[in-house]
Every structure is written in structure tokens, then in C-alpha cells.
Amino acid sequence: MGLNMAKKIRVKLVRSTIGRKPQQKKTxxxxxxxKLNSVVEKEVNPSVLGMIxxxxHLVEVEEMK
Structure with missing residues (x-):
């Protein structure tokens, strides 16, 4: 693997977006x-960290190796 390999994080939706502000739903x-309990893997960058x-309060985040 390369030396400049970007870190990744796993994001899981653990709270429902029902009744949340529209901007939070869009994010x-x-x-x-x-859906609830859906999981995505994202590369760490400032825009993704800002969205998270x-x-x-709706997600769980874990760092991947």
C-alpha cells in the first residue's frame, strides 16, 4: 500500500431522521x-467530518484500520 493512503471511517445511522430538521435529513x-442501521465507509476529509x-447525535463513527 502507498504511504499517503487516506484514513477511512465507518459511519452508522443509529437514530431515525424522522422529525429532524430538513437540513439534517439532507446531510x-x-x-x-x-435507513436506520445503514453503514457507509468514507475517507476522512474536512467536508465529511463537518457533515458528521x-x-x-444521529450517528456512530468508528475508525477503520
Whole structure:
């Protein structure tokens, strides 16, 4: 593997978006989180971290090796 391989994180939607603000619903959708317990793997960058921070109360994040 290359030395400059980007870190990845796994994001899981653990709380429902029902009754949330429209912007929070759009953020979850933009991350690829549709249904409850859906999981996506994303590369770490400032834009993704900002999106996760805005819906941190709805998701669980774990670092991948």
C-alpha cells in the first residue's frame, strides 16, 4: 500500500431522521445513510467530518484500520 493512503471511517445511522430538521435529513442522505442501521465507509476529509459533526447525535463513527 502507498504511504499517503487516506484514513477511512465507518459511519452508522443509529437514530431515525424522522422529525429532524430538513437540513439534517439532507446531510444524512448526502452521506449515503438512508435507513436506520445503514453503514457507509468514507475517507476522512474536512467536508465529511463537518457533515458528521452536524448530525453527530444521529450517528456512530468508528475508525477503520
Amino acid at each position: 444524512a442522505k448526502a452521506l449515503g445513510l438512508g 459533526a452536524s448530525i453527530s
